[in-house]
Amino acid sequence: MSVSQRSAVAASAASAAAAETKTGTEAAADAAVVSGLAQAGWAVYPGFVAADQVLSLLALAHAADAAGELRPAAIGAGDARRMRADIRGDRICWIEPPGAYPSESALLARLDRLRSNVNRELQLGLFDLECHYALYPAGARYTRHRDRFAGDDRRALSCVLYLNSAWCSADGGQLRLHLDGGRCVDVPPEGGTLAAFLSERIEHEVLPATRDRASIAGWFRRRAARG
């Protein structure tokens, strides 16, 4: 074998090993999310997405904002749809599958693998995903709510991926999960962290931050019940 053949074999062995590690890391992440959901109805997983991908998604969110593609978010749906910045102060832009950029497509593919793992372990019957970028300017909040619209029970699992670098607790902006017995869990929106929770069960809110706060919020849905 020539030197170049040998180094090609070594390189492909290294990339196979890297791919295997990545698969192992993903499997560990999905298992942790599944176990949190099964035991408590929620899970938080730091490092769900690698730092370089988080940066690229953050750049896309900022580019969409600069291009005027982010719109003030509404609450409710259909006739109940309202703009209420006092309740919800973020600006959003929907991500259409399969994603317009490689990092978006990679994220959607990653979330789809999570969807199949969750379905396999918990039989939630998750069918598709709707998701959007969300930018909360400093001071904006989203008051306590559930991620279900009246008369529409398709949203089953909420997922939020944070895109902020070097977030510290003084920055605020935590996702506060309201649990049984008046207990709360505060999740700092640090880049790469995934928060996942059962949409029907877990009330939550976004606390105001002292700096802009970026995320991708998504909902895995079941098929609509036949009426």
Ligand code: OGA
């Ligand atoms: C939402 C939401 C939480 C967050 O968009 O419905 O609750 O931490 N987002 O951004």
Ligand code: MN
């Ligand atoms: Mn919500």
